[in-house]
Each structure stands twice: as C-alpha cells, then as structure tokens.
Amino acid sequence: xxxxxxxxxxxYKLFLPVWYxxxxxxxxxxxxxxxxxxxxxxxxxxxxxxLCGQILHTFxxxxxxxxxxKNRRESLHAAYWYLGVQLLFFVGLAFDASWHELxxxxxxxxxxxxxxxxxxxxALPLLLSPFLLDRILGTLPEPNRSALRLxxxxxxxxxxxxxxQPLWPLGAYRVIGAYGExxxxxxxxxxxxxxxxxxxxxxxxATILSLIFLSMGAIMSWGEASNVPRAHGTFGIPAxxxxxxxxxxxxxxxxxxxxxxxxxxxxxxxxxxxxVQGGLYYSAAKLWVDWSPAGIFTMWKFFPGVFLTWDSVxxxxxxxxxxxxxxxxxxxxxxxxxxxxxxx
Numbered sequence: 001x002x003x004x005x006x007x008x009x010x011x012y013k014l015f016l017p018v019w020y021x022x023x024x025x026x027x028x029x030x031x032x033x034x035x036x037x038x039x040x041x042x043x044x045x046x047x048x049x050x051l052c053g054q055i056l057h058t059f060x061x062x063x064x065x066x067x068x069x070k071n072r073r074e075s076l077h078a079a080y081w082y083l084g085v086q087l088l089f090f091v092g093l094a095f096d097a098s099w100h101e102l103x104x105x106x107x108x109x110x111x112x113x114x115x116x117x118x119x120x121x122x123a124l125p126l127l128l129s130p131f132l133l134d135r136i137l138g139t140l141p142e143p144n145r146s147a148l149r150l151x152x153x154x155x156x157x158x159x160x161x162x163x164x165q166p167l168w169p170l171g172a173y174r175v176i177g178a179y180g181e182x183x184x185x186x187x188x189x190x191x192x193x194x195x196x197x198x199x200x201x202x203x204x205x206a207t208i209l210s211l212i213f214l215s216m217g218a219i220m221s222w223g224e225a226s227n228v229p230r231a232h233g234t235f236g237i238p239a240x241x242x243x244x245x246x247x248x249x250x251x252x253x254x255x256x257x258x259x260x261x262x263x264x265x266x267x268x269x270x271x272x273x274x275x276v277q278g279g280l281y282y283s284a285a286k287l288w289v290d291w292s293p294a295g296i297f298t299m300w301k302f303f304p305g306v307f308l309t310w311d312s313v314x315x316x317x318x319x320x321x322x323x324x325x326x327x328x329x330x331x332x333x334x335x336x337x338x339x340x341x342x343x344x
Contacts, residue, residue, distance in 0.1 A: 274324020
C-alpha cells in the first residue's frame, strides 16, 4: 500500500510542470487573440486555456498535499506553500473582476493592461511556482527530475519575457526607454543563470530553455499579428517579425552554453549572453528597416520616434551585456545565500 501511494505522488509530480506550462502558453495565446480578434467577452478560448491549466495545476497541488499528509513527508511544508501560491492566482482573478467593475477596463495601448494591481497578484504564482516546484521535484530519479525542471524553468523564462515586455525599448510601451534593455536582460539573465545553476547536469540548459520560450513566443506571433490591420490600428506601431527574436535568443543561448567549455567566470557568461542577444536583435532590426521598404511589407514600418543607428545598436548591445552580467551576478549571489542557509 505504501509503495502504491508513493507511486501516486510521483505521478502527480510529473504533471505539475505541464499544467504550469499550459497556463503560461495560454497567456501568449491571449495576447495574439486580443491583437487579432478583440476583447469582446471573458469566456474566450485563451482565457479558458489559462483557467484549465491553472485549475488543474491547483487541483494536482491539493492532491499532492493530501498524499504528503498521509505519508508525513519531510517536504509537506513545501507542498503547502505550493498549494497556497496556486490559490493566490484565484484571489488575483477575483480582485481583477472587482477592479474592472470599479475602475473599468484598461485599454490595450497602456502598460497597465499587464501591470495593473490585480495582474501583479495573478503574476506572483506564475513567478514563484518553478522555485517551489524545484524542491518538490527533488525526490524524482533522473532523467525525470532534470527534464521536468527544464520544463518548469523554461516556462518561467517565457513568463518573465511576457510579464515584463513593457520594458523593451523597441516595444509598444517603452516605459523606461533605452534602459529597458538593461532591465529586461537583467531579469531574463537572472532567470536563465539561476536555471543553469540548478541544471548543472544538463549539457545545453540555456539552449533548451530558450527553445521552450521561443515556442511560446511563436504562439503570440502566430500569423504575424503585427501584419493584421486591427493590431496596427491599436498600437499604431507594428512589431518586428518574430524570426529576429528567435535567432537573437537562440544564438545567444548557444553562445551561453558554449562558454561552459572555456571555464569562463559565471558573471562574464551572462554578459556574453546579453551582449550577443542585444547585438543580434538590434542589428537585425536596423537591417530590417533599411532593407524592407514599406511597399513590400505594408505594415512593418519602423516605430515612429525611435531611430536606430549603428551607434545605438552598439549601445543596446552594451546595455544587454550589462543586464546579462547583472542577472548572472544576482543568480549566483542568491544561489550562494540559499546554499549557506541550508548548511546552517
């Protein structure tokens, strides 16, 4: 009977990262839906997708707590925390409904559509889940443990990109201008470097994580939303084609993983990643503008008020390197603090 119960616990653990991934993938689908189709009602397909993922995630966390209670596992407190974090999502959802009743609906052309107070509460479970999940998955044998951690941290990387996208200096919002490159690459570098520290046994962690993230990014750019009249009319500024994002992040991830073979300092590895990503992205963005007249791609024009020169491309690459390095430093520092706390 005990062996059967232990097998039940392991089965539920296998599904937790899957439901987390489905919920975050639903957010990317939701952006595409709002840009292309609109915001007519709550019960849209992407919203159902997100809710199904989060409801299943919470239900499986509850079952896991029940199983841990019966077996008096040492990690019971982690399971309680995990369930509590998932329930926080629905607290934020209720707050969001009340917020819209009192304040009204945010317009899609403001960063509040992502950063409104209720959305910050909803975002907390999606930011914290992988760190708690890491602890829960620790009892699984290899290669299951590393594979599921890869899925969880790859989803985290995708969510950080999604939630903090108003920081992008060439995005629709550009809330802090060019310094958004440093901030965004710092946050993404923190997620990437932390994942690399936790996945030392994996040969190419950054590359695999980036592919998980880029798969979700492809959902948001499905059919190139930037080339849809409604999206163009909403923002007045269309996005660059998705292949620029894909290749800049993919090549930067390969560069990051390659630095492992040169015994490069950890912070410098993050700086290399950020510099390569920033350099490639903004070089490609400039060339896209220079080489693609409006007559070829009618709605892929340059952002008004933002003019890329080669000097600014170099500046963005340097800001990206600084951000990646700072993110790696923060990850290494946090990793050491937690390791020291466990030793005490």
